[in-house]
Amino acid sequence: xxxxxxxxxxxxxxxxxxxxxxxxxxxxxxxxxxxxxxxxxxxxxxxxxxxxxxxxxxxxxxxxxxxxxxxxxxxxxxxxxxxxxxxxxxxxxxxxxxxxxxxxxxxxxxxxxxxxxxxxxxxxxxxxxxxxxxxxxxxxxxxxxxxxxxxxxxxxxxxxxxxxxxxxxxxxxxxxxxxxxxxxxxxxxxxxxxxxxxxxxxxxxxxxxxxxxxxxxxxxxxxxxxxxxxxxxxxxxxxxxxxxxxxxxxxxxxxxxxxxxxxxxxxxxxxxxxxxxxxxxxxxxxxxxxxxxxxxxxxxxxxxxxxxxxxxxxxxxxxxxxxxxxxxxxxxxxxxxxxxxxxxxxxxxxxxxxxxxxxxxxxxxxxxxxxxxxxxxxxxxxxxxxxxxxxxxxxxxxxxxxxxxxxxxxxxxxxxxxxxxxxxxxxxxxxxxxxxxxxxxxxxxxxxxxxxxxxxxxxxxxxxxxxxxxxxxxxxxxxxxxxxxxxxxxxxxxxxxx
Numbered sequence: 055x056x057x058x059x060x061x062x063x064x065x066x067x068x069x070x071x072x073x074x075x076x077x078x079x080x081x082x083x084x085x086x087x088x089x090x091x092x093x094x095x096x097x098x099x100x101x102x103x104x105x106x107x108x109x110x111x112x113x114x115x116x117x118x119x120x121x122x123x124x125x126x127x128x129x130x131x132x133x134x135x136x137x138x139x140x141x142x143x144x145x146x147x148x149x150x151x152x153x154x155x156x157x158x159x160x161x162x163x164x165x166x167x168x169x170x171x172x173x174x175x176x177x178x179x180x181x182x183x184x185x186x187x188x189x190x191x192x193x194x195x196x197x198x199x200x201x202x203x204x205x206x207x208x209x210x211x212x213x214x215x216x217x218x219x220x221x222x223x224x225x226x227x228x229x230x231x232x233x234x235x236x237x238x239x240x241x242x243x244x245x246x247x248x249x250x251x252x253x254x255x256x257x258x259x260x261x262x263x264x265x266x267x268x269x270x271x272x273x274x275x276x277x278x279x280x281x282x283x284x285x286x287x288x289x290x291x292x293x294x295x296x297x298x299x300x301x302x303x304x305x306x307x308x309x310x311x312x313x314x315x316x317x318x319x320x321x322x323x324x325x326x327x328x329x330x331x332x333x334x335x336x337x338x339x340x341x342x343x344x345x346x347x348x349x350x351x352x353x354x355x356x357x358x359x360x361x362x363x364x365x366x367x368x369x370x371x372x373x374x375x376x377x378x379x380x381x382x383x384x385x386x387x388x389x390x391x392x393x394x395x396x397x398x399x400x401x402x403x404x405x406x407x408x409x410x411x412x413x414x415x416x417x418x419x420x421x422x423x424x425x426x427x428x429x430x431x432x433x434x435x436x437x438x439x440x441x442x443x444x445x446x447x448x449x450x451x452x453x454x455x456x457x458x459x460x461x462x463x464x465x466x467x468x469x470x471x472x473x474x475x476x477x478x479x480x481x482x483x484x485x486x487x488x489x490x491x492x493x494x495x496x497x498x499x500x501x502x503x504x505x506x507x508x509x510x511x512x513x514x515x516x517x518x519x520x521x522x523x524x525x526x527x528x529x530x531x532x533x534x535x536x537x538x539x540x541x542x543x544x545x546x547x548x549x550x551x552x
Contacts, residue, residue, distance in 0.1 A: 065251025084415030108252030145233035160212030162500030167216035194222030217522030289512035305465030366411025387440030464507030
């Protein structure tokens with residue numbers, strides 16, 4: 055018998071019968087570990103109705119009371135992080151240490167949301183006209199939907215949920231059906247922290263659940279992280295149905311290595327950022343741009359390090375890289391290795407022959423390195439989302455920047471150099487939303503905001519931090535005058551600020 059994972063609606067597990075379910079695998083063994091219920095119309099309606107009812111009371115709850123819940127949740131999340139990390143590893147496959155890092159970055163967003171009273175301060179202008187004052191308020195939207203990806207089953211929901219709740223909204227979370235258990239675990243922590251029932255709902259499922267949120271009249275906003283084709287669909291469908299939408303899409307993150315860089319540090323960074331979490335990160339380095347004449351030496355150093363990576367079950371001590379999330383995804387990523395060879399790239403390291411410290415049925419693929427990759431090859435143009443690193447050669451710094459700026463994606467990028475002038479010029483010229491200088495994965499800290507440019511973001515609001523406070527509220531401006539007996543009588547003229 056496998057476990058059942060079901061929806062979390064109105065503070066408890068859904069007790070209905072699911073018409074459809076999906077299989078949840080342990081990617082390190084290839085075995086089915088659970089079945090997850092897929093939502094249909096009745097579950098979607100129950101989820102949104104419960105959230106709408108809870109919102110009516112929560113919006114009137116004081117900032118102090120909301121803040122108290124946030125602090126309690128933050129404490130519980132930190133206390134239970136090991137348990138949550140083990141859940142993530144069992145369904146996603148990333149090693150325990152990586153899962154703990156994911157949770158730590160999610161806690162940063164909770165930290166920021168704990169300061170909600172300062173974030174929601176409005177403005178006040180006295181006597182803008184005779185005896186007239188004007189002030190602004192930030193008020194919650196209502197029920198908001200969060201649609202999160204498989205690669206960060208805890209961190210990405212934590213990007214959105216704390217800010218949305220702190221601002222006074224109710225949240226319906228639709229996690230990935232590939233690794234859904236983390237969402238239920240987090241929902242229980244919120245309830246234990248004192249969050250009233252109905253304010254955080256977990257709705258499991260596939261496109262039916264997604265479309266249900268996108269088209270429901272009572273859902274006012276959608277936050278999404280995933281691939282670019284789906285992000286484009288989420289944005290167009292959500293906005294067509296009158297919703298505020300932030301849809302974060304895919305990436306093809308470049309790391310430029312200039313000739314003056316420390317090549318050992320650059321190689322360490324390329325391997326760490328390219329193969330961490332088996333490359334299943336939207337901020338993973340997937341392209342190294344080696345500026346002449348360092349290409350040959352840099353590739354040798356990258357391959358030397360990648361060969362030594364210990365790939366295996368993320369629960370085993372010493373393993374540095376786990377499996378891919380599903381067999382289908384592993385096979386798709388592996389197909390790019392054949393495509394790269396057929397296109398004429400140099401296969402410097404073939405991950406299909408890597409030694410594995412794990413069960414033979416797991417969804418394994420070792421680190422793979424291609425050299426002499428050209429911009430028209432599919433291994434360059436496509437977001438592979440796996441442990442495949444491409445090295446592109448550039449003759450000069452301007453050529454490297456032009457390559458990045460011509461790419462359809464603009465999520466993250468990095469430059470490795472000891473030249474401060476070159477670094478400053480790069481951060482100014484590159485058309486990418488998040489930039490690292492000698493930092494390969496430039497994910498902003500929780501009090502800034504996360505988001506890319508071009509086809510990496512649909513909508514104009516980034517995730518978490520200050521942008522979240524704007525996304526999850528709307529502004530109301532009040533113009534006020536307290537009349538005295540000599541107010542002047544009827545006047546049909548347009549109001550003048552005298």
